Amino acid sequence: MSASRRRRLLAGVLTLTAALTASACSGGDAPAADPNTLTIMTKLFGPAPDPKGEMQQAVEKFLGKKLQITWVPNAEYADKVNVTLASGNVPQVVVVDPHGPAFVKAAQAGAFWDLTDKLAKYPSLKPVDERRVLNASINGKSYAIPRMRPMLRSAVMIRKDWLDKLGLKLPETVDDLYNIAEAFTEKDPDGNGKKDTYGLIIPKWPGKYASASPYDTLETWFGAPNQWGERNGKLVPGFDTPEFLEANKFLKKMIDGGMVNPDFASYDTAKWDDPFFQGKGGIIIDVNVRARALLDKFRDNGDKDYGDKVAMVGNLKRADGKKFSLPFTGYNDAIAISKQNVRTEQDLDNVLKVLDKLGTKEGQILVQNGIEGRNFKADGDTAALINEDDPAVRVVQDNVDQAFTQLGFQGDTTYGGLAYARTPSGQAYKDIIKLGLDLMNEDLKTAVFNPALPVVSPTAVSKGAQLDDIIPDARIKFLSGEMTEEQLKGEIKRWYDAGGTQVAAEINDLVSKLGTN
Known part of the structure; x- marks a missing residue:
């Protein structure tokens, strides 16, 4: 639309x-x-x-x-x-x-x-x-x-067989991720003798800024606030920080180097798994439950070694070793x-x-x-299909x-809640779910929570249609090479001029009153 x-x-x-x-x-x-x-x-x-x-x-x-x-x-x-x-x-x-x-x-x-x-x-x-x-x-x-x-679900899924073939280790930092994406693009990880693969798979993101997109996750890793964060004693939007620009310059370098699917600005989200499964792309930044969905793809295709195709790590450290993890809203x-x-x-x-x-x-x-008894049976605290x-x-x-x-609202069926964890037979599923729990618990220690999440700015409501598209559209144009860094900064200023200044004032005021209500 x-x-x-x-x-x-x-x-x-x-x-x-x-x-x-x-x-x-x-x-x-x-x-x-x-x-x-x-x-x-x-x-x-x-x-x-x-x-x-x-x-x-x-x-x-x-x-x-x-x-x-x-x-x-x-x-x-x-x-x-x-x-x-x-x-x-x-x-x-x-x-x-x-x-x-x-x-x-x-x-x-x-x-x-x-x-x-x-x-x-x-x-x-x-x-x-x-x-x-x-x-x-x-x-x-x-x-x-x-x-x-769950309060934290962000993770990175990687083609494990490609890592193994190229002798690469799982990433710990954003620079490691860059090097893996470059190797997946340049070193023929599928072994077909052609340069027809790339590293990171990004779909067209339908959400607005700070909607748990791969862009938002990467920006958090670089130290940008999770939508809103404190700078010099006041709350500012995450996109008005040096870390936001640094993260997007990093990603643009990957895009310019052919390490990201070239149709990232228009690629259908419903087909996000396909390049990973088809051996065209090797990295997905998303919620951790996607790892299980990727296992499903390989298993349902009759691949007996489906467990060797998917690796997962949690949030990545910045180049200087500092870690900032993107939490979910809960x-x-x-x-x-x-x-x-x-x-x-x-x-x-x-x-x-x-x-x-x-x-x-x-x-x-x-x-x-x-x-x-019809489509599942209880097996301990899991549901076996x-x-x-x-x-x-x-x-x-x-x-x-x-x-x-x-209609479920008491947790999910993968990482906790009143319902059973839904686990297909196979050790690979048990391993990936346990890994997901371990990663979530570890990354919660470095989670960057959004202090403005409980409040709603009246101006953001009344002018949302004018404001919401400015930053996501500018970010895509910058990453695609249609906009310079200075023009991107100009769009950030336009956001303020179009009502963002009032939004920021209201957010600061409302957050200050939360503890007194």
């Missing part, structure tokens, strides 16, 4: 928020919601499940409620949320980005329930980690239940409750009781692992992986 279309859409959403809020608070003319049905809108990463299929029937039976789920493909989800808010026909439960401008505007206007003081009496919803809850809040108020995820989206179809405190209590039951260990195992050759069971597993896991 073009930036202009995003701006028009967001403008329409914000214009209609007042009407939506009035409808939400008064009940409007909408008929009362069916008390036996819970309406939900959430993301989808594959074909939509059959509403009469095994998984949905199992979840409905467990909850004692009918579910009317609007499944929306991930790539279209942000736009769908905006359109749904503008339509005034909002499901009872909506998975949202708790800091998305349209949601923030609607929540602050009263279209969603303020849950700050309402969750303590629900055992499965009661906050157990205040940092995650605060991170997902809007200036200290919780309008949604965060879907808990959540992945959040669950908000609309006032339009959940009108009274009693209605809210009924919905929260359903979510509370869903948040139990049994509920989280169901939506994140599936149906025990079973009946994988049965097409009907394969549908159940796909429904879990691509859809119902989005």
